Amino acid sequence: MRYNVENMSGNNTKDQNGVKNDISGVQNDDQHGACTNPNQPQDARTSSIGVARTQDGHTQNGDPTQELLRALGTTISPDLLVEALTHRSFSHEHPGTKNYERLEFLGDAVLELVSTETLFSAHPDMTEGQLAKLRAKAVSEWALSAVARDKLHVGPYILLGHGEMEHGGAQKDSILCDIVEALIGATFVEHGIDEARAVVHRLIDDTLAEVLTEGPALDWKTSLTVLAHEMGLDEPQYRMSVSGPDYAPVFRARAVLAHENGDELLGEADGSSKRKAQLAAADKAWHVLDRRRKSSGESGN
Incomplete structure (x- = not known):
């Protein structure tokens, strides 16, 4: 029960x-x-x-x-x-x-x-x-x-x-x-x-x-920017939204690559503040790009 x-x-x-x-x-x-x-x-x-x-x-x-x-x-x-x-x-x-x-x-x-x-x-x-x-x-x-x-x-x-x-x-x-x-x-x-x-x-x-x-790395937002530049990509952008009740707002960040035909979503995360949400989204986005870079390197060998 x-x-x-x-x-x-x-x-x-x-x-x-x-x-x-x-x-x-x-x-x-x-x-x-x-x-x-x-x-x-x-x-x-x-x-x-x-x-x-x-x-x-x-x-x-x-x-x-x-x-x-x-x-x-x-x-x-x-x-x-x-x-x-x-x-x-x-x-x-x-x-x-x-x-x-x-x-x-x-x-x-x-x-x-x-x-x-x-x-x-x-x-x-x-x-x-x-x-x-x-x-x-x-x-x-x-x-x-x-x-x-x-x-x-x-x-x-x-x-x-x-x-x-x-x-x-x-x-x-x-x-x-x-x-x-x-x-x-x-x-x-x-x-x-x-x-x-x-x-x-x-x-x-x-x-x-x-x-x-x-090994040590920069914070996730900086690390993501560095990785994107190393891969010849534009700097990722963050699209923000807020939900939840006033006493406990939830910030959602979407880390994206902006293209002419729309955004490419790399990572999405929630946080109790704008910064926390962006850092968490950048964390996920970094791993997505890192996997893409490794996959590209393997296919090029």
């Missing part, structure tokens, strides 16, 4: 403990095949299934949230896990409900510490500026959102408000990146720095290895 988000709206708003109690109370019915409210939007029920399971079921065999915790390689208590998976759009619609922003703030610091110490040890001769560029690549929004999708498959577990859900929030790079940091923060709160460090390595060691191989 999936938790009915609709029952939390209007005058029936619950705090986070109320959500936990409701979900725990229906867990046994869920195991016997009970149905959700048929009038509830399918997307809302799908988005909340993972969180519903985590309240009581993440220690039970067959619970889908076990896969999330298994991918993290740790355990997180139900209240912290729910907080780490709750977007502010949900807490805005349901006052009294905690969202992941505090845990994200903490997790961002832990992630920066662990990635910094790893790069510092691996490159004793690099300057501070070079190390900073390596770290920026390793923990970029693009890199962390890929971790969220490919390693954690976290999208279905995120609690979103209805508006954010309708805008595809569970697949937005910015939100997925935040969730990864919040889960790291929750691990730190629950178990301390050693366990959090192990989780960070489990999640980003592959990315760190790639970064160590590639």
